[in-house]
Amino acid sequence: MSAISERRERERAQRHQLIITAARELAEAEGWEAVTTRRLAERVEYSQPVLYSHFTGKDDIMRAVAIEGFGELATRLRRARLTDPASPAALHAVCRAYLEFATEQPALYQAMFMLPTDVKFAHAETPPPLRAAFDEFVNCFHPDNQRRELFAEVTWSALHGIAALTESGRIPPNGQAERLDFLVTQIAATPRPGV
């Protein structure tokens, strides 16, 4: 392997990442429906078919963006949890961090959790960063709690519901803090009949 082909391989890897970043920026700026292969190719200053030498298609590019997002989400959730590891505070911090992530980067969040995907979630082939992000929720609950996974699953689902409905304009963006407080309070509560 010559130095020249090494350089080529390096450039190829850079271009791979360039495509991912360009797709992400374009989606964040104008939405995923504006991310067409032509515009993307123009943006990375190559012709359209070059995209298909890196990815199998548009879906594959979106999947790459999503996986990049899983890593970032995991680190943000982890940092939030470790900032205040006391029991209910940690859950509250992680949940807030999750909602912030979703609102700050709506297109990225869409690629990760809303648009059709074939990324395996609760599965053996689950990307490790995704599993890591989920585990941040699990770790908010006491290790003795045998239903931690269930707790985490429902918490995550509820947060996703809030994020998704807010992003599509089906829930007013105001009062997010109240919803968050209420959700965390109830999840962390010891069941007692009431209402």
Place this chain on the structure above:
Amino acid sequence: MSAISERRERERAQRHQLIITAARELAEAEGWEAVTTRRLAERVEYSQPVLYSHFTGKDDIMRAVAIEGFGELATRLRRARLTDPASPAALHAVCRAYLEFATEQPALYQAMFMLPTDVKFAHAETPPPLRAAFDEFVNCFHPDNQRRELFAEVTWSALHGIAALTESGRIPPNGQAERLDFLVTQIAATPRPGV
């Protein structure tokens, strides 16, 4: 207005409904991405432009399907609530009915709550059936509860999260009952520090 033009208007109204039903069936059978204006036109046995004499475009057809769904959802939720109006049981029944609705008719649910839309939700122009559906959640909580709307909002969001993540394969379909039980228990609980 002659009898003939009355008949025409009647036929036109029928065709309007026919388009909506055809779109809905096609979406339910093969997903919304398979609902193209050409296939839809072929299905109703008219040419493509006829669709545009009834609706402003594909979005408009999907909105019509969604609005039809809001009515059906409202009646189902209402029936569930009235079957067992006692306090926590009603909430449980309504939530279960919501999830059943989402799983039984995934494409319809998508049009209503997942795909981009410009239907106003918490707003003056909200379609009455949608408001009625939401009120079924509100009515699960005691009228003295000054935060009923918040309760309902978060409950709905959590259910939507579960439904959305399940439908897109991001959550395994098994264990839906456990998630439902847990959610309702926590929402109905009187807050007490725990975990």
Place this chain on the structure above:
DNA sequence: ACAGCATGTCTAGCACTGCTAGGATCAGGT
């Protein structure tokens, strides 16, 4: 009863989409 108007419908086409086949260009090794 008939000309003219209005309504309704269709064929054909536009600009766009994701994706791909084929040829041209250029570097590498012999």
Place this chain on the structure above:
DNA sequence: ACCTGATCCTAGCAGTGCTAGACATGCTGT
């Protein structure tokens, strides 16, 4: 110096939502 293989681009395909213009039909005023 030549061949080989990889790389990249131009051009094109089938399909998308949507629309303009032609055509036929049937209602209406004289």
